[in-house]
Amino acid sequence: MTFGVIFTALMALLLLGYYIGKKRSIRLSDKSNQRLHSLPQHYGYLIAFWSSAPALLILLFWSVLESSVINSAIIAQLPVQFQQSSADEVELFINEIINLSHSGVTISDEVKRHAVFYYNELIEFSNWVKSLIVFVLAFMGMFIALAFVKPEMKARNLVERLIRWSMIGCALIAVLTTVGIIFSVIFESIIFFKTVNVFDFLFGAHWSPQEAIREDQVGGSGSFGALPLFVGTLLISFVALMIAVPLGLMSAIYLSEYSSPRFRLFAKPVLEMLAGIPTVVYGFFAAITVAPFIRDLGESLGLSLSSESALAAGIVMGVMIIPFVSSLSDDVISAVPQALRDGSYAMGATKSETIKQVIIPAALPGIVSGVLLAASRAIGETMIVVMAAGLSANLTFNPLEAVTTVTVQMVALLTGDQEFDSTKTLAAFALGLGLFLTTLVLNIISLYVVRKYQEQYD
Amino acid sequence: MINIEKREEFDIKIDKTVGKPFIKDAKFSTRNVDVFYGEKQAIFDANIDIGKNQIIAMIGPSGCGKSTFLRCLNRMNDTIQDCHISGDIKLDDEDIYQKQQDPVLLRARVGMVFQKPNPFPKSIYDNVAYGAKLHGLASSKIELDELVEKSLIRAGLFKEVKDSLHKSGTGLSGGQQQRLCIARTIAIDPEVILMDEPTSALDPIATAVIEELMIDLSKKYTIAIVTHSMQQAARVSQRTAYFHLGYLVEVNDTNTVFTNPEHQLTENYITGRFG
Numbered sequence: 001m002t003f004g005v006i007f008t009a010l011m012a013l014l015l016l017g018y019y020i021g022k023k024r025s026i027r028l029s030d031k032s033n034q035r036l037h038s039l040p041q042h043y044g045y046l047i048a049f050w051s052s053a054p055a056l057l058i059l060l061f062w063s064v065l066e067s068s069v070i071n072s073a074i075i076a077q078l079p080v081q082f083q084q085s086s087a088d089e090v091e092l093f094i095n096e097i098i099n100l101s102h103s104g105v106t107i108s109d110e111v112k113r114h115a116v117f118y119y120n121e122l123i124e125f126s127n128w129v130k131s132l133i134v135f136v137l138a139f140m141g142m143f144i145a146l147a148f149v150k151p152e153m154k155a156r157n158l159v160e161r162l163i164r165w166s167m168i169g170c171a172l173i174a175v176l177t178t179v180g181i182i183f184s185v186i187f188e189s190i191i192f193f194k195t196v197n198v199f200d201f202l203f204g205a206h207w208s209p210q211e212a213i214r215e216d217q218v219g220g221s222g223s224f225g226a227l228p229l230f231v232g233t234l235l236i237s238f239v240a241l242m243i244a245v246p247l248g249l250m251s252a253i254y255l256s257e258y259s260s261p262r263f264r265l266f267a268k269p270v271l272e273m274l275a276g277i278p279t280v281v282y283g284f285f286a287a288i289t290v291a292p293f294i295r296d297l298g299e300s301l302g303l304s305l306s307s308e309s310a311l312a313a314g315i316v317m318g319v320m321i322i323p324f325v326s327s328l329s330d331d332v333i334s335a336v337p338q339a340l341r342d343g344s345y346a347m348g349a350t351k352s353e354t355i356k357q358v359i360i361p362a363a364l365p366g367i368v369s370g371v372l373l374a375a376s377r378a379i380g381e382t383m384i385v386v387m388a389a390g391l392s393a394n395l396t397f398n399p400l401e402a403v404t405t406v407t408v409q410m411v412a413l414l415t416g417d418q419e420f421d422s423t424k425t426l427a428a429f430a431l432g433l434g435l436f437l438t439t440l441v442l443n444i445i446s447l448y449v450v451r452k453y454q455e456q457y458d
Numbered sequence: 459m460i461n462i463e464k465r466e467e468f469d470i471k472i473d474k475t476v477g478k479p480f481i482k483d484a485k486f487s488t489r490n491v492d493v494f495y496g497e498k499q500a501i502f503d504a505n506i507d508i509g510k511n512q513i514i515a516m517i518g519p520s521g522c523g524k525s526t527f528l529r530c531l532n533r534m535n536d537t538i539q540d541c542h543i544s545g546d547i548k549l550d551d552e553d554i555y556q557k558q559q560d561p562v563l564l565r566a567r568v569g570m571v572f573q574k575p576n577p578f579p580k581s582i583y584d585n586v587a588y589g590a591k592l593h594g595l596a597s598s599k600i601e602l603d604e605l606v607e608k609s610l611i612r613a614g615l616f617k618e619v620k621d622s623l624h625k626s627g628t629g630l631s632g633g634q635q636q637r638l639c640i641a642r643t644i645a646i647d648p649e650v651i652l653m654d655e656p657t658s659a660l661d662p663i664a665t666a667v668i669e670e671l672m673i674d675l676s677k678k679y680t681i682a683i684v685t686h687s688m689q690q691a692a693r694v695s696q697r698t699a700y701f702h703l704g705y706l707v708e709v710n711d712t713n714t715v716f717t718n719p720e721h722q723l724t725e726n727y728i729t730g731r732f733g
Contacts (some may be wrong), residue, residue, distance in 0.1 A: 086611075295598060337576070339572060339574055339576035340576055340578060341537070342534065342537070342570075342572060342576065342580075343572065343576040343577075343578065343639070344578070344588075345534065345537060345565060346532065346534060346565055346569060346570035346643075347564050347566070347588060347589040347592065347642065347643070347646060348563065348565040348566030348589065348592060348646065349562070349567065349568070349588075349589075349592050350562050353592060357578075357588065357592075358578050358579075360579070361579060362578075362579045435551070
């Protein structure tokens with residue numbers, strides 16, 4: 001039986017368990033003339049849980065571990081000369097065996113034929129044992145749980161606890177995934193920093209990650225000074241925020257305080273659509289419309305500019321992240337109590353005075369988190385930069401020059417055929433770590449600012 | 459909710475405000491005021507004078523229009539969409555709804571205290587200084603400090619907060635918050651103070667403090683108060699107006715209204731037959 005079949009059967013058992021549990025609790029209460037502690041469906045939920053959850057857990061573990069156990073079993077019974085060959089060769093051999101077993105071609109090689117036969121046998125055995133264990137567990141769970149059902153059993157509280165644990169489980173998965181990602185990035189970065197000095201990486205002004213593949217190859221010194229990339233990222237993000245924060249905040253204020261409800265109903269979704277446009281479309285727009293416009297404008301002022309610039313990318317990116325600022329700000333501004341507005345109007349304040357003095361300070365924490373979301377979006381953006389700001393790693397604060405960003409270089413490092421343990425590939429992880437730390441620091445600073453502000457006014 | 463339409467009181471006709479709605483030396487005088495929320499009429503032909511340096515209490519069952527009427531006096535209803543007002547409302551013989559009247563300046567002359575204390579999320583000092591800064595009432599930091607102190611003293615709050623002027627106003631107790639709102643209102647030195655159920659969210663002790671404050675303030679300001687508590691109306695006001703379903707039923711000296719009401723509806727209300 002395959003995974004899918006077993007899974008479907010377990011789901012059927014789950015439904016069955018629910019039904020039986022519910023019926024049994026009702027029958028028991030009728031028979032003993034005792035009032036049920038909880039509703040019948042609570043007993044149903046419990047039975048359903050015990051008849052599927054433990055079995056499902058075993059099924060998952062088995063399926064995950066199955067292939068590696070079988071592979072090592074095959075290797076163990078291979079002739080000695082195979083076991084001494086390198087890891088890559090063994091892996092190749094295993095893959096061949098698996099492919100052969102699926103293809104059903106007659107095999108001439110004695111060793112291989114034997115291995116394929118053994119492999120098929122193992123798979124069959126594993127499936128058989130797996131099904132047996134899973135179903136035994138499922139039925140055992142169901143019957144044991146059913147035996148516990150009594151009218152005075154506190155099923156509602158038990159279900160509550162189950163729900164609580166499943167919530168904890170979900171939260172844990174999210175947290176563990178984050179932790180896992182962080183650690184994998186950190187470990188790869190540590191390997192990278194064994195070959196490249198941390199300070200050279202952080203403060204080096206020259207980025208040229210091309211390494212010599214052969215000993216005698218000319219060029220490609222492999223210089224990993226990431227400073228230009230981080231400066232480029234911050235420069236473009238800064239330009240983007242200079243566009244997005246004023247425009248987004250003002251439009252949020254207009255929508256929530258000045259516009260008619262009908263206009264707001266129409267305009268808010270339209271504004272939010274800006275965030276839904278694929279970034280590649282923005283990149284295209286930046287490259288063929290905004291960047292040439294800036295270049296022509298510069299020419300008319302007597303400047304010779306390249307057609308790729310941080311300004312073009314930043315402006316378009318700014319437009320893209322307007323909804324992050326405006327939508328969140330609009331929500332928090334609308335949530336400011338009407339009583340505060342009335343209080344200010346009753347003091348003889350005008351609308352704009354009220355907004356400036358009372359509403360914005362009250363809504364500030366929400367506005368800051370909107371800006372932060374927009375900033376992290378800008379820092380992580382890749383496509384617009386590739387198309388409008390270029391790939392050359394210039395260390396400059398001039399927004400009219402071509403720059404590149406961390407994310408763009410990460411893409412450049414990892415696209416194409418790469419060895420996974422080359423310095424070039426590992427550099428991408430180091431860049432990722434740097435980017436992660438940058439956004440982390442931004443988050444901490446803004447949290448600190450917001451808390452400071454709230455302390456003062458709450 | 460009690461279905462008022464089925465009750466006998468509803469059959470009693472209200473065609474003219476009884477008692478003494480008009481007085482000499484009026485601060486506010488309203489004539490033929492109708493208020494509509496969209497299609498629905500909330501106030502029917504209200505005629506009343508509000509006397510200078512007096513407290514007038516507006517009482518009546520929920521939904522009778524007393525708060526709506528109060529909010530006409532400083533044009534707070536302008537902030538509500540679909541709200542439409544007709545008739546004359548004069549403050550010192552000057553029509554406050556005429557075209558050249560600026561509602562913002564009007565509200566600086568006619569202050570308002572709300573049902574729920576609504577201090578701004580700012581420090582106590584900034585709350586009181588808010589209006590003064592808006593209207594440029596203080597030319598220096600020292601003057602502003604003096605103004606804030608004076609207003610807090612007037613509102614009977616200074617002793618309690620003098621060491622924490624720069625702490626948040628929202629951290630005070632409910633009664634203190636309401637006195638802070640009163641301090642902030644008197645800081646801009648209005649001529650009239652409107653109070654919309656100013657003590658309904660407060661405990662009896664805080665209520666007593668605010669009532670005393672109102673009586674004290676009425677020496678300098680004209681005060682109009684909406685209240686659900688007839689005892690409060692009797693304790694603080696000189697005149698009382700009774701509203702019923704949007705009609706101004708009876709206006710008279712507070713004593714007369716509570717001891718010898720002229721209209722059947724007023725009597726029903728103050729004797730507790732409904733409310």
